[in-house]
Amino acid sequence: MSELFRKYHLGDFVGQYRKSLFERIDKLEITDSTNIPELAERLKSEFTIYPIVIGRPEPSQPKETTKEMYNHWGQLINQGVLEIIVTIPFEGNHKLFYCMPSRSTIVYLEDNVVIGNTNIKATITLTQFDENSYFSEVNEIISTVSTNLPTIHDETKPWNDRLETLIQQALENRKGVVSKKFDFFEKIGLKVNPKSTEYLVPPTITKKAIPTPATETSRTVAKEKVPILQEEVYTDIREVLYNVGKAIERKPSIYKDKHEEDLRDIFLLFLETRYESATGIGEAFNKKGKTDILLKYAKDGTNLFVAECKFWKGQKKLAEGIDQLLSYLTHRDTKTALIFFVDQKEMTSIVSTIKTEISNHANYSKHINDTYEHSINYEFTLPDDGDKKIQVEVMLFHFPKI
Numbered sequence: 406m407s408e409l410f411r412k413y414h415l416g417d418f419v420g421q422y423r424k425s426l427f428e429r430i431d432k433l434e435i436t437d438s439t440n441i442p443e444l445a446e447r448l449k450s451e452f453t454i455y456p457i458v459i460g461r462p463e464p465s466q467p468k469e470t471t472k473e474m475y476n477h478w479g480q481l482i483n484q485g486v487l488e489i490i491v492t493i494p495f496e497g498n499h500k501l502f503y504c505m506p507s508r509s510t511i512v513y514l515e516d517n518v519v520i521g522n523t524n525i526k527a528t529i530t531l532t533q534f535d536e537n538s539y540f541s542e543v544n545e546i547i548s549t550v551s552t553n554l555p556t557i558h559d560e561t562k563p564w565n566d567r568l569e570t571l572i573q574q575a576l577e578n579r580k581g582v583v584s585k586k587f588d589f590f591e592k593i594g595l596k597v598n599p600k601s602t603e604y605l606v607p608p609t610i611t612k613k614a615i616p617t618p619a620t621e622t623s624r625t626v627a628k629e630k631v632p633i634l635q636e637e638v639y640t641d642i643r644e645v646l647y648n649v650g651k652a653i654e655r656k657p658s659i660y661k662d663k664h665e666e667d668l669r670d671i672f673l674l675f676l677e678t679r680y681e682s683a684t685g686i687g688e689a690f691n692k693k694g695k696t697d698i699l700l701k702y703a704k705d706g707t708n709l710f711v712a713e714c715k716f717w718k719g720q721k722k723l724a725e726g727i728d729q730l731l732s733y734l735t736h737r738d739t740k741t742a743l744i745f746f747v748d749q750k751e752m753t754s755i756v757s758t759i760k761t762e763i764s765n766h767a768n769y770s771k772h773i774n775d776t777y778e779h780s781i782n783y784e785f786t787l788p789d790d791g792d793k794k795i796q797v798e799v800m801l802f803h804f805p806k807i
Contacts, residue, residue: 408512410553412503419454419564426452427575428516436587447573452572453565456558457497459525459551461544465490472530486530493525493545499793504554512549604757634709639740642676642700642710643798646742647777648676650802658744660804668746668804669697669714676700676710697744708735712742717755717801722761727766727797731788734795744799752779760801770794779803 426448435441467487474484499522514520518527529542649672653659660668676698698712713730715722730743756779763769763781763783770784779801787793 407511408503409520409550410503410509411505411511413500413505415504415506415560418500418504419561419711422452422564429555430572430579431595433576433579433583435583437574439579439580441573441576445569446574446577448576448611449569453568453790454501454561455491456561457495457499457501457554459547460494460496462547463492463494464539465492467531470755474532484532484534489529489531491527491529491546493527493543493547499523501554501557501561502550503771504557506553506558506560507755509553510802514549518546518550520550526595527718549640573621634740639710641711641795643742643776643780643800646676646712646744646798646800649657650744650800655801657804657807663804665697665714665746672712672714672744673698692750698742708738710740710742712744714744714746717745720758723759723762724726724766727763727785728788730797731768731785731795734787736790736793738785739794740796742800744802747801747803748806750805752801756801759801763799 467489470486470488471483472486473481477481502520527546529539531538551617610720697714700709701708711733713726715726726743730741768785768788770786773784776782781799783797783799785795785797786797
């Protein structure tokens with residue numbers, strides 16, 4: 406059954422645009438150096454709900470064929486027919502065809518009509534060379550898909566009209582929030598690297614910069630200052646790793662014929678440029694062994710973040726990878742990541758295997774949450790201290806062999 410004008414409530418559809426806009430702005434790091442007018446223009450272009458404008462129908466060359474049809478006496482016969490595929494282009498947001506406004510007329514679309522992202526395709530069947538029949542069917546299709554568009558356009562117009570003002574106000578508010586956050590970091594002796602964002606994203610996209618880890622006074626050694634990896638920073642580190650991994654997935658030329666160390670260095674590059682007073686070290690020594698990614702506080706060499714990178718070699722290697730990661734950790738290392746590069750074609754079954762088998766590990770404590778698609782956060786304990794809780798983000802990136 407056709408979902409024309411009844412898949413979404415138009416009010417909910419517009420509300421989702423509003424929600425997505427504010428979520429996007431809340432992730433931006435806006436400072437005095439941000440080109441706010443340019444950013445506002447990009448957001449306006451992205452979040453405008455463009456009305457649908459239907460263009461001129463374009464018929465294909467008629468195809469002569471036969472089709473089973475009933476004649477006037479109810480007999481099923483093979484009738485000679487002409488089949489014409491008509492393409493009706495349109496501009497605007499194709500999802501509006503599926504939105505139900507506050508006042509709407511129920512209409513149905515025949516199975517021979519398909520609405521795409523930029524055009525409508527219909528197969529018209531004629532029993533004779535009759536242009537009037539052709540135009541009649543085409544006009545009927547256009548009339549059907551246009552039934553509720555005037556009302557929909559009227560009800561989305563207020564959103565489009567106030568969008569520019571809404572964006573400008575939200576950007577200014579976000580700038581104030583970011584300013585307060587950076588002021589706080591500066592007052593406690595930290596400084597965000599203002600250039601770090603440039604390494605991760607194209608100039609047309611603004612990403613969140615990661616703040617330098619805060620410090621707190623150690624309870625065991627009087628007045629000793631040790632860096633503490635805040636949950637906010639850990640979240641940002643995982644976001645950086647995830648974004649980098651997903652970007653590599655889309656560019657096979659980057660991961661083709663690469664070894665663990667080669668791929669590790671790409672992730673390491675982005676982490677290292679995110680901090681002032683921090684440094685990333687590949688294959689650095691830490692406690693019992695060497696780890697693939699170790700983020701250290703440059704002033705005193707304290708470990709901030711530990712990650713292990715491996716190619717997926719089956720569930721047995723999962724347990725070994727966890728053991729290896731845990732063996733690197735000290736009581737200061739509480740937030741970590743285990744990154745798997747999957748070079749097999751099948752990805753879904755591997756994710757299922759990890760979710761099923763990981764709870765069998767001796768140091769497994771609990772599942773915390775699914776952070777992203779194919780990125781899951783778990784809690785473990787240290788092998789030599791069952792009371793010490795460790796967060797492990799298990800991340801999988803799909804780099805199939807070419």
